[in-house]
Amino acid sequence: MAYIAHTQQPVDAQSLAQAELAQYMNQQAQAVAPTTDPLTSRDRRIIGEIIEVDPESIHTIWIEAGITVWVQFVDGRRLAFDRNWFAIKVQEVKATLPETPRERNERLSAELEAACTKFGLTHGQIDWLSFSTTLYLNRLCIGFIGYNRANQWYSRRNQLGGSRTVKSVDAAIASLGVRQALAA
Numbered sequence: 001m002a003y004i005a006h007t008q009q010p011v012d013a014q015s016l017a018q019a020e021l022a023q024y025m026n027q028q029a030q031a032v033a034p035t036t037d038p039l040t041s042r043d044r045r046i047i048g049e050i051i052e053v054d055p056e057s058i059h060t061i062w063i064e065a066g067i068t069v070w071v072q073f074v075d076g077r078r079l080a081f082d083r084n085w086f087a088i089k090v091q092e093v094k095a096t097l098p099e100t101p102r103e104r105n106e107r108l109s110a111e112l113e114a115a116c117t118k119f120g121l122t123h124g125q126i127d128w129l130s131f132s133t134t135l136y137l138n139r140l141c142i143g144f145i146g147y148n149r150a151n152q153w154y155s156r157r158n159q160l161g162g163s164r165t166v167k168s169v170d171a172a173i174a175s176l177g178v179r180q181a182l183a184a
Helices: 013-031 041-052 083-096 103-118 169-174
Strands: 058-064 068-073 076-081 132-137 140-147 153-156 164-166
Touching: 041 058, 041 083, 068 083, 076 083, 103 169, 140 169, 153 169, 164 169
Parallel strands: none
Antiparallel strands: 058 068, 068 076, 132 140, 140 153, 153 164
């Protein structure tokens, strides 16, 4: 069996200079475009809709001198836009873009938390796929609450009972017989 012996190559000044230059360029690249991704998938969808490109082709976006919005693509290309025009387009597209399941769950969770605080309730672990949970008053189960595909809140006293659908989380909790907590 043949063995290969590796020997240490001498380090010359040019190799050191190239390594130092590469390190400096990496530092500069981090300063200009950090590796942490500031864009969400929704941001990419909005930008992609505005400039009519695939959202996954967008690498990052930044504002230069307060007047120019730069969009950089994964392949290195860049496009510049007027900041005011771009801001108007973002608002137009946001108004027409449907809510993602995650955004829907975050919105519903915030509504539920606010209602639980208002009524002095707590809730169990949320089933994020069906957005449903158990409601408790002083550790006593008072019923179940959720949000259905018809975009309505529903509540029921027991797991197998009939559901009542209503337009708001407050009305769903009230239909369980719970009244708003009084201030002391």
